[in-house]
Amino acid sequence: MKKEQNILQDTFGRDHTYLRISLTERCNLRCTYCMPEEGVQLSPKSHLMTYEEVFDIAKTFVKHGVTKIRLTGGEPFVRKDIPVILEKLAALPVELSITSNAVIIDKFIDVLKANGIKKVNVSLDSLNKEKFTHITRRNQFDKVYNNILLLVKEGFQVKVNAVLMKDFNDDEIIDFIKFTKDLPVSIRFIEFMPFDGNKWDLSKMVSYKEVMKQVNGVFSETDVIRLQDAPNDTAKNYSIKGYQGSFAIISSVTNPFCDSCNRLRLTANGQLKNCLFSSTESDLLSKLRQGKSIEPTIKKAVQAKFKMRGGMDTLEKLQKPDLHGRNRSMITIGG
Ligand code: SAM
């Protein structure tokens, strides 16, 4: 008998085992690289997935082989029913994790623990309070910084995401790495990526190469240790000899990792995106609400996945605003 093709395998043989679910388009910060100053057009509440719908859609993906789910947003903790969502999803046989700006995460430590969440990614783009306020357009540095320390103390595996921007925080790369000397966190430097309304241009981006140039200028060759990356890892991981933590670089712009991509994204309004950079979306929520199977839509979306960065397979294409501007702002995709 012919084996039925997995609906989560694309035409390049990539199996999609990792689903990132955005729970909300709202946020208690306003990061300049993530959303335009004027804000974004929010979906009406009735267009957003309820917690039951999040669970139903997630269950279908798990049935077809998803083993990892990460909750994101907007800021997932601004959603009032986050404890119920965590509880429902924790019942599925998946590794559940969450990405947060950590502004209010201290109120949810027990909920996270009760639902078996061990991995938390936190955004922190500067170790300098004034710069943090500038980039997030909100004065919440102390909360975020202290909550990172709290998460570590409470035993979570913490990754700290910093989007690097030229002449803004590229002078902090070494400070960030030194932050891992006594703190077992992984600092992940992310190349600034283009999305609708974030005023991206290549000259603002700090590349993988530039990060390593700074690292190699300060630390000796024998002290910089290249770590083994996890399978499907988007980051290249390093540590400094004797440091408790590590650092990594996510080079989606200069060195994309599309060949081993295993990710799909579900937006808060129930649209499946087959790639972070894709300008097309597939409406799972309407199908679900009509009582129809969402599986054919999932299959079609996965089959339509481009080999690389939503079809923007060269840096030249990625730089074209008419191409990357067709995509949503990051805040409404779920990074
Ligand atoms: N609010 C949570 C947070 O900030 O971690 C979760 C959502 S946020 C959209 C997820 C991740 O996307 C964050 O680490 C953020 O730094 C990253 N991100 C947003 N816009 C980006 C951009 N233009 N380039 C690179 N990373 C970006």
Ligand code: SF4
């Ligand atoms: Fe909010 Fe996260 Fe976007 Fe910043 S990066 S505006 S914290 S969703």
